[in-house]
Amino acid sequence: MAEFIYYIVCISLFGLVFGSFLNCMAMRIVRKEDFVKGRSHCMECGHELSAADLIPVFSYVFSRGKCRYCGKKISIRYPLAELTFMLLSIILFLHTGTDWITFFKEWILTGCLFAIALTDLESYEIPDMLLIVSLISWICFSVLEFILGISSIKFIIQSILTGLLFGAAILIISLVMDKLLKKDSLGGGDIKLFALLGVYLGFAKTYELIILSCILGLIFAFLRKKIDKSASQEFPLGPAIAASAYILLIVGDAVTAWYLTLL
Numbered sequence: 001m002a003e004f005i006y007y008i009v010c011i012s013l014f015g016l017v018f019g020s021f022l023n024c025m026a027m028r029i030v031r032k033e034d035f036v037k038g039r040s041h042c043m044e045c046g047h048e049l050s051a052a053d054l055i056p057v058f059s060y061v062f063s064r065g066k067c068r069y070c071g072k073k074i075s076i077r078y079p080l081a082e083l084t085f086m087l088l089s090i091i092l093f094l095h096t097g098t099d100w101i102t103f104f105k106e107w108i109l110t111g112c113l114f115a116i117a118l119t120d121l122e123s124y125e126i127p128d129m130l131l132i133v134s135l136i137s138w139i140c141f142s143v144l145e146f147i148l149g150i151s152s153i154k155f156i157i158q159s160i161l162t163g164l165l166f167g168a169a170i171l172i173i174s175l176v177m178d179k180l181l182k183k184d185s186l187g188g189g190d191i192k193l194f195a196l197l198g199v200y201l202g203f204a205k206t207y208e209l210i211i212l213s214c215i216l217g218l219i220f221a222f223l224r225k226k227i228d229k230s231a232s233q234e235f236p237l238g239p240a241i242a243a244s245a246y247i248l249l250i251v252g253d254a255v256t257a258w259y260l261t262l263l
């Protein structure tokens with residue numbers, strides 16, 4: 001039990017720090033800033049932030065949500081993003097337990113999905129860079145799992161084929177939809193994201209992913225219309241796909257088992 005609490009505390013802290021990093025990275029990608037070299041600064045006055053200003057959540061609480069230098073309000077987005085990612089990390093750990101390879105593989109994917117959702121929400125674009133990082137991470141973990149005898153060549157090839165198959169199928173569907181609706185239905189980033197997740201999730205869960213993404217996409221679109229009547233016609237599907245993929249990482253196997261009992 002003590003060990004379990006220790007892990008939860010560590011994962012909460014790592015979740016906060018990684019969440020803070022991902023949120024800043026997403027904001028810098030949208031604003032086309034260099035996120036490797038550039039120092040963190042206040043979005044209002046541009047003052048460089050010191051280490052004390054960069055502690056996730058705590059800095060926000062202690063400064064009462066205001067910049068220490070110019071006194072302007074700091075967006076609630078920072079602590080919200082940090083706490084959200086902390087929660088996602090804890091739930092993932094409760095699912096994988098101390099199977100650390102699976103945990104880190106899915107944690108990195110969750111991080112990329114989180115950054116993808118944030119950038120797509122703000123800029124209606126899914127950066128290739130985040131998709132490439134996810135793919136490289138998958139390749140590294142697959143090699144590691146193969147070396148440790150957890151995974152087989154057959155499984156790895158199946159995963160790649162699933163990604164290619166779903167990517168191609170969704171590309172064809174979106175091209176047909178474009179012709180029928182006479183407007184762009186799915187962004188290129190959405191199609192690449194589906195292909196990537198096909199590689200990660202395998203056949204059954206990718207099938208579930210498409211259904212769940214459509215349902216969540218409709219719910220998000222409906223809620224956005226309710227909250228913001230002036231919202232643009234363009235609607236980002238990335239957050240719905242990312243949220244669906246995360247949900248399926250956690251409950252996908254249970255959903256598949258349930259679905260098979262219906263057949």
Ligand SMILES: [Zn+2]
Pocket residue numbers: 042043044045046047067068069070071072
């Ligand atoms: Zn400031």
